[in-house]
Amino acid sequence: MTAVPNLTLNNGRQIPQLGFGTFQIPPEETRETTLTALKAGYRHIDTAEMYGNEKGVGEAVRDSGIDRADIFVTSKLNNDAHAREDALKAFDTTMEELGLEYLDLFLIHWPLPGKGDFVETWKALEEIYREGRARSIGVSNFQPNHLNRLLQNTDVVPAVNQIEVHPYLTQDDVRAFGAEHEIATEAWSPIAQGKVLDDPTINRIAQAAGKSPAQVTLRWHLQRGDIVFPKSSTKKRIEENFDLFDFELSEGDIGEISALDRGERTGPDPDSFNG
Known part of the structure; x- marks a missing residue:
């Protein structure tokens, strides 16, 4: 089976660079879809309280027959639970839903x-981290100004920042800030909800590589050093999104794809979004 490269987080923990996203997968389908991903070779699963499907992810992890230590599981704090006590209770609920003894990564x-x-x-997440219930903690959708506040007022540097990144929103400033402070970048919406798949540049590069536009886009993420977790509900696409390790893009290809940046978001602006 293909070995997915691991990246080392700032606390020494290892994270698979390619994962499987569960956003918008219906709760009743999550167990089977996640099991399909695990059978395809994925060992990194990303969920969130907001998705309503943590239970199915936990069931798949437990039912997969794979050693728990070999599966990296991420979940995220709900937007209505930012007060300290609410955050601690929300984490307890996440762990009950997942049915796991610990979480690999918990994000705001x-x-x-x-x-x-x-x-x-x-600071509530720091408590959870010190107790060992989450092996790593991080943030999602944080801009450099948000990260600076954390760095100046707290003790633990976030292990990751999960942000919207794709060829139409390359986020080079946020990624550079992360690299400077050893905060790994995770890319959500890596193909811009499919918008980049019709792009002529990406299609030309894909045709030359003998790969699909989605595979080329995901390979672009990997070669830029980000963690990426495409989401799909179909077995064929789940397997295709994992088949990224038998080709490489040239520096020229990467530069051409990066030049497609136009600051175009598919999701909210973190500086103005309030839930």
Whole structure:
């Protein structure tokens, strides 16, 4: 089976660079879809309280026959649970839903700058981390100004920042800030919800490589050093999205794809989104 490269997080923990995303997978389909991904070779599963499908992810992990230590599981804090006590209770609920003894990575899902104090929220995650219930903690959708506040007012540097990244939104400034502070970048919406798949540049590169536009786009993410977790509900596409390790893009290809950046989001702006 293909070995997915691991990256080392700033606390020494290893994370598979390619994972499987479960956003918008219906709860009743999550167990089977996640089992399909695990059978295809994925060992990194990304879920969230907001998705409503943590239970199915936990069932798949337990039913897969794969050693728990070999599967990296991420979940994220709900936007209505930013106060300290609420965050601690929400984490307990996540663990009950998953039915796992520990979580590999727990994230603040959104900074919600106009709603509350995400520094207080982060301190709750630090408690969870010190107890060993989450092996790593991080954030999602944080901009450099949000990250700076954490770095100045808390003890633990986030292990990852999960942000929207794709060829139409390359996020080079946020990624550079992360690299400077040893915060790994994870890319959500890696193919811009399918928008980049019709792009002429990506299609030309894909045709030359003998790969699909989705595979070329995901390979672009990997070669830029980001962690990526495509989402699909179909076995064929799940397997195709995993088949990324028998080809490489040239520096020229990567540069051409990166030049497609136009600052175009598919999701909310973290500086103004408040849940």
